[in-house]
Amino acid sequence: MTTVKLSIRDDYWETFKLEEQDVECLYNHLLELETPLTTEELVAALIDERIRTEKSAIEEQRTSGGDLFQPKGIYKKNQNLIFPALGWQHGLVTGFRPGINPDLGEFQVIEVSLEDGNQREFASGLADHLLNEPPKITDDSELLNPQIILMTYGGELFDLLEEYLVNDQDFVRIAARWFPRTLVIDINVGHLNLAEAVLDMAEGGPLPTSDLAEQIELDSNINQKLVEFSLDHALQEDPRFDEIGPAGDVLWYLQRLEPPQVLEIPAFLHYKEIDYDRSVLTTDM
Structure with missing residues (x-):
């Protein structure tokens, strides 16, 4: 099984900007809980939601525009493939040749032009292969760890959110807690x-x-x-x-x-x- 690590750009939290969908998320979060929350609690909810959406976007981006390569698959010329073991690179099938390995039985080798410019060959039609198992996606990056994000960037995110909420007439603050005015x-x-x-x-x-x-x-x-x-x-x-x-x-x-x-x-x-x-x-x- 291939293990693939999810991550985001290094300056993601340093250059964080509050978006309209972030505010909508917090509004819905308060509506669902029916409980006023402090700025610290809203920052934690905001981080969790951003992590969720970024993970979803990364996975969608990586798996769009092609088929996931597995050695057991049978592929056609000019078919777009995605290679998780190569950092989710995309590649175009350009040719074929018979596989030669008595221990493996009958299989085919596909010739692929990768997006980094390299030409590679991969086995196909091979039922017994480690890479036939779906890749295991890990998210142990510090940039996707809510506790580490809070410790490292919590102060800046607090100030950013606090400034926004103070100037947004749609939210009311009482005793350091916030809630939508209309609710x-x-x-x-x-x-x-x-x-x-x-x-x-x-x-x-x-x-x-x-x-x-x-x-x-x-x-x-x-x-x-x-x-x-x-x-x-x-x-x-x-x-x-x-x-x-x-x-x-x-x-x-x-x-x-x-x-x-x-x-x-x-x-x-x-x-x-x-x-x-x-x-x-x-x-x-």
């Missing part, structure tokens, strides 16, 4: 008024989104993460509510009940201009 669950004014009442009873808060969603009785048959994401989005757009949680946690507070010291800059942080001699400053300063 966000509708949270109406009645829900928001109930959320205000719940926070009012809690002396302003803070309360996590999950508690608010439960108490205002949002549809429990929908993916809970999507419910909370949609509620977060609606609360964020309403000036009555303020998100005050630390990084990674979403906590809501009623803005009208926030302590004054939270809304004002502390006195010790107010800027006070100090006189100084600018002529003593260097360019670096």
